[in-house]
Amino acid sequence: MRGIGLLVIVLGWLVAIGGLLSTDEPLMRLVIAFVGFSTSLGGIWTLNAAHNAAAIWKEKGAWR
Amino acid sequence: MTHLRSSRWLPLTVVTVAILGALSGLVPVRADDQPAPVAAVPITSADIKAVPAPSTDDLAKGDPGGTVTGNAGDIVTADPKAGLTLNDVVSQVGQNRIAINFVWTLVTGYLVMFMQAGFALVETGLCRAKNANHTMMMNFMVYGFGMFAYWVMGFAIQQGGCAGVTNLGGLQSLNNEFKLSLFGKDWGLFGTQGFFLSGQTYDVGVMVMFLFQMVFMDTAATIVTGAAAERWKFAAFAISSMCLAALWYPLYGNWAWGGGWLSQLGTNFKLGHGYCDFAGSGVVHAVGGLSALATSMIIGPRIGKYNKDGSPNAMPGHDITMVLLGCFILAFGWFGFNPGSTLGASGAGNLRIGSIAVNTMLAGATGSFGAILYMWMRYGKPDASMSGNGLLAGLVAITAPSGFVNTVGAAILGFVAGALVCFSVEFVERVLKVDDPVGAISVHGTCGLWGVLSLGLFADGTSNYGGSWNGIDGSVTGLFYGDVAQFVAQLIGCCTLVGVIFTMAYVVNWGIEIFIGQRVTAEAELEGLDLPEMGALGYPEFQLVMPGTGRSVETGG
Numbered sequence: 001m002r003g004i005g006l007l008v009i010v011l012g013w014l015v016a017i018g019g020l021l022s023t024d025e026p027l028m029r030l031v032i033a034f035v036g037f038s039t040s041l042g043g044i045w046t047l048n049a050a051h052n053a054a055a056i057w058k059e060k061g062a063w064r
Numbered sequence: 065m066t067h068l069r070s071s072r073w074l075p076l077t078v079v080t081v082a083i084l085g086a087l088s089g090l091v092p093v094r095a096d097d098q099p100a101p102v103a104a105v106p107i108t109s110a111d112i113k114a115v116p117a118p119s120t121d122d123l124a125k126g127d128p129g130g131t132v133t134g135n136a137g138d139i140v141t142a143d144p145k146a147g148l149t150l151n152d153v154v155s156q157v158g159q160n161r162i163a164i165n166f167v168w169t170l171v172t173g174y175l176v177m178f179m180q181a182g183f184a185l186v187e188t189g190l191c192r193a194k195n196a197n198h199t200m201m202m203n204f205m206v207y208g209f210g211m212f213a214y215w216v217m218g219f220a221i222q223q224g225g226c227a228g229v230t231n232l233g234g235l236q237s238l239n240n241e242f243k244l245s246l247f248g249k250d251w252g253l254f255g256t257q258g259f260f261l262s263g264q265t266y267d268v269g270v271m272v273m274f275l276f277q278m279v280f281m282d283t284a285a286t287i288v289t290g291a292a293a294e295r296w297k298f299a300a301f302a303i304s305s306m307c308l309a310a311l312w313y314p315l316y317g318n319w320a321w322g323g324g325w326l327s328q329l330g331t332n333f334k335l336g337h338g339y340c341d342f343a344g345s346g347v348v349h350a351v352g353g354l355s356a357l358a359t360s361m362i363i364g365p366r367i368g369k370y371n372k373d374g375s376p377n378a379m380p381g382h383d384i385t386m387v388l389l390g391c392f393i394l395a396f397g398w399f400g401f402n403p404g405s406t407l408g409a410s411g412a413g414n415l416r417i418g419s420i421a422v423n424t425m426l427a428g429a430t431g432s433f434g435a436i437l438y439m440w441m442r443y444g445k446p447d448a449s450m451s452g453n454g455l456l457a458g459l460v461a462i463t464a465p466s467g468f469v470n471t472v473g474a475a476i477l478g479f480v481a482g483a484l485v486c487f488s489v490e491f492v493e494r495v496l497k498v499d500d501p502v503g504a505i506s507v508h509g510t511c512g513l514w515g516v517l518s519l520g521l522f523a524d525g526t527s528n529y530g531g532s533w534n535g536i537d538g539s540v541t542g543l544f545y546g547d548v549a550q551f552v553a554q555l556i557g558c559c560t561l562v563g564v565i566f567t568m569a570y571v572v573n574w575g576i577e578i579f580i581g582q583r584v585t586a587e588a589e590l591e592g593l594d595l596p597e598m599g600a601l602g603y604p605e606f607q608l609v610m611p612g613t614g615r616s617v618e619t620g621g
Contacts, residue, residue, distance in 0.1 A: 006567055013563025016556055020333050021247055026548045029335075033555040040562040044357075047570070048496050051361045055497065057370035 005047030012040030109150045112136075165231045165408030166268075168417075169276050172404025176279040179397030180207055180286060185390030186456075187290040188602075190381035190449060190502040194592025195294045196602025202289040202298070206305050210285040213309035214278050217259055222314035223277060224255020226322045230530065231408030232272055237264040241323050249332045252324040254315060276404065277317070280348050283401075284313050287352030290502035291360045292582075295367075295589050298597050300582045304359065304573055312568040313351050316561070320347050326560060329553045330536040336550030338534040339557040340523075342420075343405035345464030345515025350561045353509020357498065358570035363582045365499030367589050376493050379501065384448050391452040395428050398459045402466040412530035420466045424459065427466075427478030431458015434482020442486075450486055453503045457485035457511040465519035467529070468540045473522030480518075481511045513558050520554030523547075 019032025052058075117137035127133045139156045141148055184203035191199045225241025228234065240256045258265040261274060285305045292301070319326040320341045330338035341347050370376055381387060402424045403417040435454020439447040458478030462469075465477065488506035492498050498505065525541035527533075533540050541547040576582060583589075588596035595601060 006570065009563055009567050013559050016559035016563070020329075020335075020556070024334070026335075026552055029552045030548060030555065033552055033559060037555060037559050037562065040559060040566075044562070044566065045496075048361055048498065051364070052497055055370070056364050056367065057372060057374070 001050035001053070002047055005043050005045075005050055008043030008046055009040045010043075012036045012038070012043060015039055107150060107153075112148050112150055112153055115148075161410045162231075162233045162269075164410040165414075166272050168409040169232065169272050169404060169407050172400035173272075173276040173279050175397050175400025176276075176283065176404065179279075179283060179394050179401070180204075182390045182393030182397060183283075183286045183290070185386045185393065186452070187286075187293060187390075187502050187504075189383040189386030189390060190290070191293050192379065192592070193382040193603050194594060194601075196382070196594065197598045197600055198298070198593035198602075199289070199293045200602065201598055202293070202296070202301055203286055205302070206286045206289060207282055209302050209305045210282045210309040211278055213306040214281050214314070215261060215274075216310065218281060218309045218311075218314040219261070219274050219277060220256060220258035220265075220314075221254045221310075222281075222317035223273060223322050224257040224259075225252065225318070226255065226273075229269075229273070229407060231406070231412060231414065233269040235267070235269050235273060237267050237270060238273075241318075250328070252318070252322070252328060254318050254324070255322050273407075276407070280344055280401075281309055281313050281317070283344075284348045284352035284355070285309055287349070287504050287508045288356045288359050290504040291356035291500045292363050293501045294593065295363055295583055296359075297580070297582060297584050300576050300580055303576055303580070304582075307572045307576075308351075308355055308569070311572065312355070312565050313347075315568075316351050316565050317347050319560070320557070326553075326557055327534045329556060330534050334549060335553035335556070336520075336547050337536045337538075337540045337553070339553045340468065340519055340533065340540050340550070341464045341516060341557065342467035342519070343402045343463045345460060345462075345512045345519075346557050346561055348512075349460045349463060349508040350512030350516065350558075351565055353505050353507070353512050354561060354566040355569040355573075356500070356504045357509055358566055359573050359582070360498050360500055360505065362570070362573050362577050365497065366501070367586060369499045370497060374497060376497070381449065381501075387449055388452050391455050394456060395459060398424050398428065398463075402463060405467065406529070413528040416467065416527060416529075419470075422471060423462055423466045423469060423474035426471055427458040427462030427474045427481070428455050429458070430475045430478035431455050431461070431482035431485075434458070434479040434484075435486050436482075438483045438486040450489070450503075453485050453489070453507050454482035456507045457481040460508055460511040461515040461518060463512075464515040465522055468519060468523035468527050468542075470522075470524050470526070473518075473524065477515070477518040477522055481514055484514055485511055513561065516554050516557050516561075517551070520551030523550065 013036060016033045016036030019029045019036065023029060115136045117135050118132045122132060136148060139148060139152055141152050180203065184200055187203055188196050188199045224238055227236050227239040238255065238257050241252045242254050242256055243250045243252050258270065261270065285308050288304065288308065289301065318324040320339055321327070326339035328338055329335040366379065368377060369379060399421055403420045406414045406417055406420070408414045409417055432451050432455040435457065436446045436451045439445065439450050458481045461477050461481035462474055465473070485503065485506050488510040489503045492500055492505050519542065521542045521544050523540045523542035523545065525539040525545050527539050531537060541550060543551040573582065584593060584597060
């Protein structure tokens with residue numbers, strides 16, 4: 001899951017850069033960049049979920 | 065009676081004068097009404113020689129009024145026998161401009177260096193007393209660790225191809241940027257001049273640039289220590305900080321400030337003036353904040369921060385006076401951060417430093433307004449630590465746009481940052497369940513990204529730093545003033561921060577986790593890191609520690 005999260009984060013950046021190369025229209029570039037940014041944030045969410053799946057507070061005998 | 069009658073008409077008179085005054089400002093002046101330009105008269109050497117200089121006897125009488133000290137006699141002459149020449153005067157004027165810029169950049173750099181003290185106080189105050197020594201030492205040593213790595217290679221990667229900085233004399237020895245040609249465009253990736261500041265970069269202007277850029281890098285490095293405090297192994301911190309200073313901070317710095325591909329988005333893709341980041345909301349704060357997020361995710365939360373159901377527990381810091389004093393020191397240092405980023409005070413539109421300083425003050429103040437209002441309305445009390453974080457959030461947000469916006473824009477974006485940081489702290493703690501003892505991820509990461517975007521919204525198109533920015537003529541103009549493309553450039557910068565810089569920070573810190581481990585033992589964490597990691601308590605008089613038992617009892621107060 002961590003690897004997938006990292007890949008999605010980088011993919012978001014590639015989407016944004018791809019928007020620059022595929023169109024000259026500023027509004028289209030804006031939309032594509034937003035999609036890329038959101039994708040990267042989704043990747044961070046996935047990566048964090050993978051970390052939380054094995055979080056210290058979920059372990060047996062953890063605090064409280 | 066006469067007096068009374070006149071006072072009755074006074075408000076009307078004032079209003080009339082005000083309206084007429086305002087109208088006079090709106091009515092365009094016809095070209096015919098302009099005074100005729102006076103033809104420029106060239107100065108000759110004979111004119112220069114005719115300028116009288118006070119004699120030694122005159123000066124020996126003292127100069128209490130300061131009217132004769134500093135005169136034609138103080139201009140350095142190349143050939144004393146020839147006397148003062150036009151060449152001497154012109155050279156002196158040129159050197160004076162560069163000297164003013166050197167002094168300005170150095171002094172503002174010293175202010176930024178002092179921000180390390182502010183960070184140390186804020187972070188230590190927000191941690192528990194049993195970790196005071198450890199947290200303070202991380203803030204202290206990050207200065208040395210970071211500086212060393214930046215001197216060895218970070219500066220060369222970041223600024224090794226930035227030749228053409230006219231404010232500092234040109235910096236022509238930093239003349240090699242490694243570029244990749246892709247899709248018919250040149251993509252500047254990193255600089256290659258200036259490793260160890262040796263060879264041709266042993267230059268007075270380069271030294272000024274190094275000092276200023278080094279203290280900026282150290283600000284980014286010290287952000288991470290706050291988010292990972294109270295559980296970070298000191299050795300892991302040392303390696304991670306050096307990697308930040310040597311690798312991903314300089315890379316992003318190059319792309320934004322060193323002539324790299326982000327700064328060229330304007331020339332290559334017609335995106336406004338390319339990615340703009342006047343003083344580093346993105347380069348410094350978002351890089352630091354996103355590195356803090358990556359590190360905190362890997363290290364995990366402190367023991368006791370979350371219950372088994374995932375609900376968070378409050379773990380208050382031990383000294384709010386340290387926190388707020390630290391915030392004041394940081395706000396003071398920010399007057400170096402933002403106005404200093406002109407890299408000069410003389411020529412090329414640099415007199416805008418006054419506007420930049422006022423924007424900085426305003427955004428910090430409205431940031432604390434936004435935070436205090438948010439907390440007061442939500443929890444019924446004005447929270448002290450979040451008020452401090454609101455001040456810092458406003459300052460972080462204004463850092464990128466400070467050189468391009470007016471005071472209204474600065475006040476608005478600062479206020480938004482103040483409220484945003486409170487929301488973000490809650491989101492990071494309760495939804496992401498990432499433990500950040502000082503709120504560094506929100507203050508620097510979230511508000512750093514907001515600062516980058518807000519430049520693309522609020523830049524008012526009035527700045528003129530030598531007539532162009534990033535090689536594009538004209539002023540930087542944001543979405544609210546008509547340029548959509550500038551906002552796209554800023555968004556591409558944010559995508560790069562999240563997509564590339566966060567990933568680099570995560571991968572390197574994950575490598576450190578594999579090889580030496582990032583986190584201290586549970587026993588050390590419960591005991592407090594002062595004894596196990598540093599060998600001495602921060603406050604030995606009021607903290608009872610049973611070494612080896614994994615427990616400490618704070619008895620102060």
